[in-house]
Amino acid sequence: MLEFFGYASRSKERRQLGKQHLLKSEELAAQKTAMIGRSIALLLIAPLVTFLSPWPGPIFTYILLAVFLVLGWVAWRVANSRWGKPWHQYVFVTVDFSLMTVALLYPNPFVPIDFPPQFMFRYGSFIFYFVLLIGLAYVYQPRLVLWGGISAAASWSIATAWLIGLPDTIWRQPAGMSVEATTKFLSQPTFIDIDIRAQEIVVLLISSGLLALAVRRSRMIALRQAQLGRERENLGRYFPRKTAQMLANKSDPFSTPSEHDAAVLFADIVGFTTWSDRHTPGETIELLREVHGVLAQVVFHNDGTLDKFIGDGMMATFGTPEPTERDASNALAAMVEMLEKFEILKNNSKLLQSGNLKLAVGIHYGPIVMGNIGSEDRLEFAVLGDTVNVASRLEGATRQVGCRGISSSVLIDAANKENHPDSSEHLAKLDRQKSISLRGLADEMEVFKFQ
DSSP: OBGGGOOOOSOHHHHHHHHHHHHHHHHHHHHHHHHHHHHHHHHHHHHHHHHHSOTTTHHHHHHHHHHHHHHHHHHHHHHHSSSOOHHHHHHHHHHHHHHHHHHHHSOOTTOSSOOOGGGGGGGOGGGHHHHHHHHHGGGOOHHHHHHHHHHHHHHHHHHHHHHHTSTTOBOOOOTTOOHHHHHHHHTOTTBOOHHHHHHHHHHHHHHHHHHHHHHHHHHHHHHHHHHHHHHHHHHTTTSOHHHHHHHHTSSOTTSSOEEEEEEEEEEEEETHHHHHHTSOHHHHHHHHHHHHHHHHHHHHHTTOEEEEEETTEEEEEESOSSOOTTHHHHHHHHHHHHHHHHHHHHHHOHHHHTTTOEEEEEEEEEEEEEEEEEOSSOEEEEEESHHHHHHHHHHHTHHHHTSSEEEEHHHHHHHHHHTOTTHHHHHTTOEEEEEEOOTTOSSOEEEEEEO
16 A cells, blocks of 8 residues: 555644644745845845934944844744744744834934924834835745734834823814915924824735735645645655656546556565564664665666555556556566666675575566545555455465566566567566466466576
8 A cells, every 4th residue: 555645634633733844844944035135135224324314323223223133033043943932923023013113213312303203203114014014924924924914003003102192292183274274283293193194004904914815825835835745755755757747736646446457566575584583673674775775766767656565575566557558568677677686785785695585576467456445534545456466476486486586477478469679688587487376366377487
């Protein structure tokens, strides 16, 4: 059974955790990019302020820029740490917008001109909130973007309410004033236009909501791409690259069972049980990794599908999920190549040389049924049928015949019909064996052996 189609969908919470895990690395990478961009922007603002503000006014701005710079990198380091929690990001966002409010409305103490605090609204600096808000879009978290908008609106509202509460603040315009009187009234340094402040807050909240929706859409796309990447990676462990790409583009390729002819290969390390009794578990795992790695490479090299590893053995199929015009030839080539490469590996591996280990391979060709089996909580891809059983028993019959590999005459006939150029070379390495009996079969089977 292929494990990559095992859906561990036991609960909605587990699926959500899986999705969060898929995007975690992307979120951290995006947040780092945002911090780099933020740092560059702050460094560009510093010389601009130097030329636009009279000295020593820029000193106050330099201090605020440095604080923003440090906050950004501390937020990223916390998010990238093991102990960082999701709520930490919300705290940093709140601090960011609160500090921005102070920077926009608190009078610069280094400027010699004594402006009243209400006059700070005249500079139109509210738009700088949108710079911070756009920076939040990088982290693929719509809730964080929305929280940023709410934090900015709350900070701006609190600051506005505080300034309105000052004794010298003017914010109510008397009715029936002439144009000249209105102009003079509005030009007073302590006047605050409540309507404009309300518009700013409403526009900010609307913008943050729309941006959050856009980020949510981007997050869904990024999540889908991450899932596709993982699916391709998992598929690549079992299928050749082209087949993996084809399957990754299908939503549920094995929901409907299908039946067609295919070749099945079984391989097993003879003498492994005795060998493992004399070696440590670490050495056992190391040996299996060496052998399985070589066998998997051979399967993929011959356009086969790695169905599963079975302890020290393995099962592979040729012609799944889609049949081709050379499935029997590929299985034959894989058997010969496996047996030859195992001998090369045995001569170069100290672990394999420490015991009388041999590789046994059996191959057969015929009808198979493939599709998903299991429950809703766990599905697995399976290849079933008598062809699978016969291939397994042919592998076991190598001990009886006294050879390393056995192919059924059915597969040899199919390979001859395919007429692949390399088949003759592989067939020349096989000898016809007298018919043998296999458990579960009424008639004897004609086979070819690889000595």
